[in-house]
Structure formats: C-alpha cells, structure tokens
Amino acid sequence: MKRLLKLTKALSDGVDRVAFLLMMFYMIAVTILVILGVVLRQIGLGLAWSEEVARWFLIGLAFVGASVAFKRQEHIAVLLFTMKAPAPLRRLFLIAANIVVLIFLGFSVRYGWSMAVTASRQMGAVVEIPMIYSKMNIPLGAFLMLIHCLYFLVGLLADKSHTSKYMISSSGIVRDQEVL
Amino acid sequence: MDASMLVVALLFFVTLILGVPIAFILGFVPIVFLYCFSSVPLGIIGQTLYNGLDSYVLLALPFFILAGNLMNHSGITADLVKFAQLLVGGFRGGLAQVNIVVSVFFAGLTGAAVADTAVVGSLLIPAMKEEGYSAEYAAAVTTASSIIGPIIPPSNIMVIYGAITGSSIGTLFMAGFIPGLLVALCLMIMAYYYAVKENHPRRMERIPLTECVRIIRNSLAALVVPLIIIGGILGGFFTATEAGAVACLYALLMGVCFYKTLTPRIILECLENAAIVSATILLIISTSKVLSLVLAIQHVPGNIAQFMLSIIDNKYVFLIVINVFLLFVGMVMEIGASVILLAPILLPVAVQYGIHPLHFAIIMLVNLNIGLTTPPLGVCLFVVSPIAKVPFERIVPKVLPFVCMQIVALLLLTFIPELVFFVPRLMGML
Numbered sequence: 286m287k288r289l290l291k292l293t294k295a296l297s298d299g300v301d302r303v304a305f306l307l308m309m310f311y312m313i314a315v316t317i318l319v320i321l322g323v324v325l326r327q328i329g330l331g332l333a334w335s336e337e338v339a340r341w342f343l344i345g346l347a348f349v350g351a352s353v354a355f356k357r358q359e360h361i362a363v364l365l366f367t368m369k370a371p372a373p374l375r376r377l378f379l380i381a382a383n384i385v386v387l388i389f390l391g392f393s394v395r396y397g398w399s400m401a402v403t404a405s406r407q408m409g410a411v412v413e414i415p416m417i418y419s420k421m422n423i424p425l426g427a428f429l430m431l432i433h434c435l436y437f438l439v440g441l442l443a444d445k446s447h448t449s450k451y452m453i454s455s456s457g458i459v460r461d462q463e464v465l
Numbered sequence: 466m467d468a469s470m471l472v473v474a475l476l477f478f479v480t481l482i483l484g485v486p487i488a489f490i491l492g493f494v495p496i497v498f499l500y501c502f503s504s505v506p507l508g509i510i511g512q513t514l515y516n517g518l519d520s521y522v523l524l525a526l527p528f529f530i531l532a533g534n535l536m537n538h539s540g541i542t543a544d545l546v547k548f549a550q551l552l553v554g555g556f557r558g559g560l561a562q563v564n565i566v567v568s569v570f571f572a573g574l575t576g577a578a579v580a581d582t583a584v585v586g587s588l589l590i591p592a593m594k595e596e597g598y599s600a601e602y603a604a605a606v607t608t609a610s611s612i613i614g615p616i617i618p619p620s621n622i623m624v625i626y627g628a629i630t631g632s633s634i635g636t637l638f639m640a641g642f643i644p645g646l647l648v649a650l651c652l653m654i655m656a657y658y659y660a661v662k663e664n665h666p667r668r669m670e671r672i673p674l675t676e677c678v679r680i681i682r683n684s685l686a687a688l689v690v691p692l693i694i695i696g697g698i699l700g701g702f703f704t705a706t707e708a709g710a711v712a713c714l715y716a717l718l719m720g721v722c723f724y725k726t727l728t729p730r731i732i733l734e735c736l737e738n739a740a741i742v743s744a745t746i747l748l749i750i751s752t753s754k755v756l757s758l759v760l761a762i763q764h765v766p767g768n769i770a771q772f773m774l775s776i777i778d779n780k781y782v783f784l785i786v787i788n789v790f791l792l793f794v795g796m797v798m799e800i801g802a803s804v805i806l807l808a809p810i811l812l813p814v815a816v817q818y819g820i821h822p823l824h825f826a827i828i829m830l831v832n833l834n835i836g837l838t839t840p841p842l843g844v845c846l847f848v849v850s851p852i853a854k855v856p857f858e859r860i861v862p863k864v865l866p867f868v869c870m871q872i873v874a875l876l877l878l879t880f881i882p883e884l885v886f887f888v889p890r891l892m893g894m895l
Contacts, residue, residue, distance in 0.1 A: 303516070309736065312527065312531075312739065315527070315720025315738060316710060316713060319528070320711070323703050330512035332492045339521065340521055340524070342525050343520075344515065344518050346743065346750070347743075347751060350741055351745065352746040354741045355861065359723040359741060360486035360489070361488070361746055361802060362485060362486040363481055363487070363797065365842065366482045366484065367484035371641075379591070381483050385480055385483065385485050385489065385493050386486070386489045389489050389492045389493040390753075392507065393492065393511075394498050396507055396509075396510040397514060398511075399508060400508070420511075423511065424511075440750060448744065451485075454486045
C-alpha cells in the first residue's frame with residue numbers, strides 16, 4: 286500500500302507540473318489575445334479569429350486549470366458537516382466523497398473523449414483547425430483530475446494519520462472564494 | 466414529481482453532506498439519473514460539458530479576477546484610504562466611515578468582497594485599534610462594508626450571473642451603482658450611531674492643501690476604472706469581456722509604470738491565482754449544464770414556477786419569500802455556486818410574477834452577498850478574523866447590527882425598483 290501511495294504521488298506530482306505550465310500558457314495567451322484584439326480593432330486591423338481562439342483557450346483554462354485546482358485541494362465544497370464529524374467518520378465521508386468524484390470523472394473521460402474524437406474533422410467557424418484540439422481539453426482535464434483523485438483515495442486508505450492532505454477540498458471554504 | 470426526482474434530490478443532499486465539491490455534485494447527480502432513469506444516451510455528457518463553457522462572455526470572468534488581483538497588489542489602496550480620510554475622516558467615528566467609503570472606491574477596482582476585506586482590513590484595522598476602537602468593532606465594519614465590492618461594478622458575481630442567464634453584463638454593472646451606494650449609506654448610518662453612542666474619535670488635524678491635491682491626483686487613477694469600463698461598453702468600444710481585458714491592461718500599466726509595485730513575479734502570481742480561481746468556477750458552470758439538462762427533461766423549472774404561482778399570487782409576498790430563501794442559501798452556500806444553480810431556475814419564476822429581470826438580478830446578488838458576512842460560513846468573517854486578531858465568534862455579535870442594515874438596504878431595493886433602474890435608464894439601456 287505504501288508503495289502504491291508513493292507511485293500515485295509521483296504520477297500525480299508529475300502530471301501536475303505539466304498541467305500547471307499548460308494552464309499558465311492558456312491564461313497568458315488568452316489575456317494577450319483579447320487585449321490585442323481590442324487594440325488592433327481600434328486602429329482598424331481587427332482579427333477575425335481572435336474571438337474563436339480565445340473561446341477555445343477558455344475551455345482549456347477551465348479544465349486543465351480545474352486539475353491544478355484539484356491538486357491544490359481548492360475546489361469549492363460545503364465542509365460544515367465533514368469538519369464537525371469525529372475523525373473516523375470524517376475519513377469515511379472523505380472516502381465516499383472521493384468515490385463519487387471518481388465515478389463522475391470516469392464518465393467525463395469516457396464521454397468527453399468520444400465527443401472530442403467525433404470532432405476530429407469538424408473545423409472551427411472561422412479558424413480552419415479541427416475542433417478536436419479544443420474539445421480534447423475536457424477529457425484531458427478530467428483524466429488529470431482522475432489521477433489526482435486516485436492518489437487522494439490511496440492516501441486516505443494508506444495514510445490514516447494525515448487525512449487532510451488527501452481531501453479534495455481542504456479549508457477551501459475560505460480560500461476558494463477569494464475573488465467572490 | 467416522480468420517484469426519480471426524489472432520488473436525485475436525495476443524492477444531491479447526501480453528496481453535499483459528504484463534502485463532495487459542488488462542481489462534481491452537479492455532474493455526478495444527473496449522470497446517475499441518466500444512467501438509471503432515462504433513455505437519453507450518456508454520450509450527451511461530453512458535448513454538454515463543452516457547451517457550458519463555449520462562451521465568449523464567460524471569458525470576462527478570468528479577466529476581471531486578474532484585473533482585481535493586479536489592482537490589489539499595485540498598492541493603490543493606500544492612496545484611496547487617504548482620499549477617504551479627506552472626505553469623511555472629519556466625522557465622528559471618522560475611521561469607521563473611512564473604512565466604508567474606501568470599500569466604495571475599492572469596489573470600482575475589484576469585483577470581489579474578500580479582496581476588499583483583506584486589503585482594506587489590513588490597512589485600516591490596525592489604525593482603528595490604535596485610535597481606540599475595539600478590534601471586534603473594527604473587524605465588523607470592515608467585514609460588513611466589503612459586500613459593497615461585488616455590488617458596485619466591476620463585479621465578478623455579476624459576470625457569472627450574466628453569463629449564466631444571458632443578461633447583459635453592461636446593464637447589470639450599471640444597475641449596481643446605486644444599490645452599492647445605498648448599502649454604504651445604510652452602513653454609515655449605523656457606524657455614526659455607534660460613533661455617537663460610544664464616543665469614537667475623529668480626525669482632528671487639517672490636511673494641507675498641497676497634500677490634498679496630491680492625494681486627489683493619485684486616487685483619480687483608481688477612481689476612473691469603473692468609468693472606463695462602463696464608458697467603453699456603452700460607447701461601443703469594447704464588449705464586457707474585452708472590458709475585463711482592458712481593465713487588466715490598465716492595472717498592469719498603472720502598477721508597472723506609475724506605482725512601480727508590480728514585479729514580474731507578482732504578475733505571474735496574479736495570473737496563477739486568477740487561472741485557478743476561475744477554473745474552479747468555470748468547472749461548476751460546465752457541470753451545472755449537465756444538471757440543467759436533466760432538470761429540463763423533467764420540467765423541473767416549469768413545475769417549480771407553477772407550484773409557486775399556485776400558492777402565492779402576490780408579487781410582493783413572492784419577493785419576501787424569495788428574499789428569505791436566498792438569505793438562507795447565502796448563509797450556507799458559496800455565492801458563485803448558488804448563482805449558477807439557482808438563477809436559471811428562479812429567474813423565469815420571477816418574470817412570471819411580473820418582476821423585471823434586472824430588478825430580480827440585483828435583489829438576488831445583493832441578497833446572496835449578505836451571506837458573505839454572516840455566520841456560519843461568512844467567508845469575509847473568516848478572512849478578517851486573523852487580520853484583526855480576534856476569534857470569529859467575538860466578531861459575530863458586532864457584525865449583526867450591520868447585517869441588519871444590509872437587510873434594510875436589500876428591502877429598500879426590493880420594494881423601490883427605481884433605485885435599480887435609475888442609472889441604466891439614464892444611460893438609455895432600459
């Protein structure tokens with residue numbers, strides 16, 4: 286079990302590093318793109334494709350970013366009951382919650398993938414690039430979250446003394462809402 | 466309502482109690498429904514997740530969050546505090562009034578309440594303590610006034626509401642001006658009452674004229690931000706999404722060239738935070754579409770509307786009921802998730818009662834914002850507690866009178882719709 290934990294941790298850490306860079310790329314690219322779009326339009330050089338590409342990047346930002354947020358335990362949850370529960374019960378809650386998330390992610394990877402693959406010959410409305418590149422972000426993000434989720438689940442089962450390290454949402458009630 | 470919907474509702478609450486993050490609940494529950502009770506092919510999940518996010522309007526969210534982050538780090542708030550000192554520092558209880566007025570100015574820079582609590586609190590709470598205010602009172606004023614942030618434009622929660630319901634973000638922004646000022650006014654009255662009752666100090670020294678000019682000049686850079694955003698949208702120079710990007714550019718230029726506070730490292734941190742925070746909300750929006758699909762298949766929104774209409778026939782009774790309901794929701798649930806989940810269901814019902822969509826939007830958003838400052842889950846209270854160095858429970862009794870004033874403002878907005886309509890009508894948006 287300890288070996289499995291080590292393995293899943295390494296995997297989860299590894300993919301997160303790549304996902305983080307990808308997320309930052311999407312964020313920076315979309316910001317520059319839209320600013321450029323406004324500026325160029327004011328001087329009469331509007332870019333026809335900037336809006337569509339920006340929307341595609343948004344999908345990536347959302348799903349790849351969601352995996353980074355997952356790794357950092359920042360997804361928003363109501364933790365009122367989990368926190369009040371006695372430790373053994375809490376661990377049970379967390380495991381159950383983890384399984385629920387795993388099921389959802391499994392379905393998302395499976396049907397996100399089939400949706401993306403169908404779009405391999407579907408071109409963007411303005412940009413002549415197959416939509417698969419935009420749509421693939423959904424199964425990709427879901428798959429990354431699946432890896433993190435598995436790591437958390439193994440952690441909950443193997444490492445009983447540090448449950449808070451393996452919560453999908455930790456102390457998030459405060460941090461997650463920082464901007465609202 | 467058939468048995469399947471009962472299962473769905475039950476599953477929803479069980480997963481909520483288990484602490485499953487909202488985004489995953491909204492995806493998991495409808496999948497179970499589709500799998501067990503419906504003939505709709507599961508393949509629809511993929512496309513639904515995609516459609517939920519395939520929107521140019523939604524892009525405004527990361528931009529406004531980023532712009533807010535950059536503004537927070539630019540150090541502009543210190544100047545805004547001085548400006549507020551100039552305006553209201555001379556009243557009895559001066560610093561409490563300054564705290565509220567700064568929140569009004571700060572609201573024009575960011576669309577978030579918690580940012581307001583943290584930034585204004587860390588500047589003003591130590592100063593207030595030094596002048597002899599109790600730490601609890603200082604924390605309470607800071608917390609209560611921070612809900613002005615998401616009401617006065619720009620506002621992240623309005624962007625979410627607009628994207629979800631298809632309402633114009635520009636119009637929502639404009640409708641927020643007077644409600645935001647109204648909340649401020651109500652809170653200032655309460656602060657004045659306490660100032661007289663407890664004999665709070667005021668600013669005694671005069672600020673020299675040259676200093677006044679400098680303060681006003683520096684503050685102007687911040688105060689024009691909402692005008693640029695609204696003016697740009699109104700004048701047709703850019704869309705609401707692009708307004709967000711322009712706000713980022715403005716904050717960046719100001720922080721790098723004028724204040725010289727934004728280093729590449731800080732900028733990267735701001736980008737990282739904006740990306741992660743918007744991703745968590747975007748995921749909720751995406752998965753909520755799967756739930757909406759199931760609710761639509763089961764005609765749930767229509768049934769709720771019919772049910773409501775059959776038991777309440779008076780518009781004003783409905784408004785009171787909805788306000789009580791939303792206050793409760795705001796107390797126990799995160800505001801973004803509440804809007805994403807409830808706005809598409811409640812808005813059509815409100816329209817059936819003859820309530821203007823814009824009026825309903827403002828009622829809902831102001832109402833849910835109040836939940837940020839109330840126990841048990843008021844985020845702003847959690848944030849202010851370490852800043853003021855007082856435990857959560859000791860701030861609560863001090864903040865409740867202010868929460869009452871927020872509710873007074875909410876009721877005024879509910880029953881005098883003209884407060885909401887005035888600015889948009891003036892601008893020809895209604």
